[in-house]
Amino acid sequence: MDREESWLRFNQRVLELAEDTAIPLLERAMFLAIFSSNLDEFFMVRVAGLKRRLATGVAVSSPRGHHPRELLERISKVAHELMPRHAECFHNSVGPALAEAGIRIVRWDELTSAESQRMQRFFRRTIYPVLTPFAVDPAHPFPYISGRSLNLAVTVHDPQSGRRMFARIKVPSILPRFIELDGGRFVPVEDVIAAHLPQLFEGMEIREHHAFRVTRNTDLEVDEDETDDLVQALENELLRRRFGPLVRLEVEETISDAVLAILRQELGAEEGEVYRVPGPLNLAGLSQLYNLDRPELKYAPLVPVEPRALANGDFFSAVRERELLVQHPYESFAATTERFLAAAAVDPQVVAIKQTLYRTSGDSSIVEALIEAAESGKEVVALVEIKARFDEQNNIRWARKLEEAGCHVVYGVVGLKTHCKLALVVRREEDGTLRRYCHVGTGNYNPRTARIYEDFGLFSSDLELVEDLSDLFNHLTGFSRKRHYRRLLVAPRALRESLTRQIQNEMANHEQGLPARIRIKANSLVDEDIIDALYAASRVGVPIDLWIRGSCVLRPGIPGLSETVRVRSILGRFLEHSRVFVFENAGDPQVWIGSADLMPRNLDRRVEALVNITDTGQRVRLIGMMDLAMADSTSSWRLAEDGSWTRASHDGRGTPLLDFQNTLRGDRHLRVVDG
Missing domain, CATH: 3.30.870.10 (Endonuclease Chain A)
Structure with missing residues (x-):
């Protein structure tokens, strides 16, 4: 079967969770948000890849025998089925249920007069200073529309000249997706902007305004064999990412044919790349509602347990005694993986730490432990995968912070991404011998995702396994063609x-x-x-x-x-x-x-x-x-x-x-x- 359609059917299963009325309400809203953000990434990577193959003339048929053009047509058909279903779930099921629970997403014409006045003040104080309307005329070419940004297409009439003109307003990403009113009511940010267009186009008559959104190709292309500085090359490519070609144009179903024609022409969007759906667009913003203090509308809290083997408080002695297998989030990531690395960082008997980092959180205690270890004089080697998709900038930042602290930072093997999850600690025991302890995981060293991603981790001091990790780290940081290992x-x-x-x-x-x-x-x-x-x-x-x-x-x-x-x-x-x-x-x-x-x-x-x-x-x-x-x-x-x-x-x-x-x-x- 085709990989692309199979992935879309996976996202359909996510949507089915949002449709399931037996699931707590705010969890259903979150599944709607996940569906939306998943689909964004699918278009930015998978659809973009197929389009690039067509554009470069290397369009190879899929294992099923479909040409990339056929696959794009099939993707468009399935996506055109799923996106309206997603909107219908919000409008006919999740949205009304939220309203019954006292959480309402209302449009501008549903605001009370007191709410309208409050939003007028909010607009002048918080929104107006960061808005920039872009007119389109012979002196002002059509502006660049960045990927995943929410925008308003506006047509105005000049009563003096009689001309009808087009303008675009970008909704700044620093603004919340939904602006909170009193009493659990929220209004989409674009509605607040649209209601105040006369202040942005003073002396003009506002004829139409419609929300739209663009998805672009965000895949990065760096020739590792041709660059002397991978980090610099990747940073340059990240700057170009937002200028990638269009792969999808989302518009509200109420958009006029005339305005849609302008957008299609200026953005180069083909008919199959246009998705008309009921507003509001970008329901990934529903994740904002999950932060509400409504525990009765969420899954019951999970309190991860600490393995009994660690009850004596000495992590290294526990792992010396026997290997420890843990499963997150049922068993605490903080009490196991974070604790292992934190203990290694402060233990004066630890002489070296080696670690792979594929994705980690912005406030990573893992990285802080490595920095602390390096600053205390331990030998620290961090293999940071700076090509981890959508985490490139974050990983470059961490890599530089680690280097500043004295860690040896390497970026893996040319032509390969380092995706394995490994940590190795070298410790001097009481008898003077060096003993190694390790962690091999199925998931990233990310304390945030460890709360919601199910993953296993194995802690061990088994001689065969730690020898394997030593050999593998030597391969990753040096030159080695080792093929066979003992337990890996x-x-x-x-x-x-x-x-x-x-x-x-x-x-x-x-x-x-x-x-x-x-x-x-x-x-x-x-x-x-x-x-x-x-x-x-x-x-x-x-x-x-x-x-x-x-x-x-x-x-x-x-x-x-x-x-x-x-x-x-x-x-x-x-x-x-x-x-x-x-x-x-x-x-x-x-x-x-x-x-x-x-x-x-x-x-x-x-x-x-x-x-x-x-x-x-x-x-x-x-x-x-x-x-x-x-x-x-x-x-x-x-x-x-x-x-x-x-x-x-x-x-x-x-x-x-x-x-x-x-x-x-x-x-x-x-x-x-x-x-």
Whole structure:
């Protein structure tokens, strides 16, 4: 199946959560916001990539045989179905429910006279000083419209000359999406601006005003082989990002044909790139409502637990005793990962810390710990991936701050993104020997997303594993072509080959009558070679369970091809983000966790790492989690052979199926196995 349409169907599942009246109301509003921001990124990257291929003449057909032009037409068709459905969910379901709960998004003509007067004062004090109307005439060419900005297209009539003229006003991003009134009422910021257009165009007659929004290509192109300074080259490219070509034009459905024609002509928008939807535009701004103090309209608070193994207070002694597997957000990121690095930073016995950083938060305690360690004289190496999409500027800023503190900062391997999640601490023990401690994770070192992203982390002082991390860090900071490790599978050199070999091993075991089964949890499954290997395994009868959150282009259940394959997707309160691979291995399961999805970019163009889980209790825990997610009694979306996803949330008697995330949240035994 096509990757692009599969991704759109994933975002449709997000929309179905917004449509689900059993979910707390502000959570539904947040799912509407997530759908909107997801779709923005899809157009900025995936649609932009297809358009670039067409423009450069390297338009290669997809595995399904579709030319990029056909794919763009299909994307446009599906997106034109989903965007009105998204708006309908807001106007007919979430919006009215919010109003019943005392949270109203009102338009300007619904304001009371007192509210109008208050907004007039607010406009003069807060909005007017930052507005700049841009007229379009022979002396003023059509202004550049930056990506994802909200704008007003205005037509005015000059009573003196009789001319009709066009102007554009950008809604400054520093303003809130919705301006709060009294009593839980909010008004879109563009409505306030539109109501005061006569003050911006004094002496003119305002004839029309319409909101519109542009999405642009934001992918970065840096030739690492041709640049002497990757950071400088990337910064220059970031400056050009906002000038990328248009990929989508959103307009309110009330826009006149005349104004739309002006926008299309000036912006170069083709008919299929225009999306007319009911206002207000940019419902990603609904995330603003989530900050309201209305706990009864949200999921019950989650209080992450601290693993019992850490109760004695000495992190290093606990990890020396046995490996520790934690799952966020059910188990505290602060009490485990942040604590591990903070303890290393202040421990006088620690002599060195090595760390990869792909994405982190703006107020990262992780980075602060590295800075503190460097300032106290420890050897600190930080591998910062400055090409992490949409986090490039943030990562450059952190990299420079780390360098100023005395950290050794490197930017990975030329031509590859470093996506693996690794930390290595070198500590001098009481007997004078050096001992290494490590963390291998499935998610980023980001304290903020760790509260809502589900991920695993393994802490260990196992000699084989820490040797692997030492070798891998040496590869990343120096020159090395090491291919094989002890407990790690590392991309791009060996991961694809190793996964394929383990799939083939399950085939051989099944043919010999030995226990054989494949279970995989990943964010995406789009790699053709891995899919072909899974098809081959299914054809000989190997049971295959695939738990894929997002894009999946494999077709399950096709006679003679994939009869033994089941595909599930679980979406909910937390973003299922961990990657888990389980191979039955004739009754002695091989279990791996790590950073790699099953995509060509992960297997061939990134540095990824999977770690082998050797502790029996931890393997039982992970296998039990996989089986629970795939059980018919668990609520999930199920993928059919035709590519359609069906949500199974109730049984035949109408009884709700088990909620997977709530089960993990409430069942300590499933989450914490510490002996």
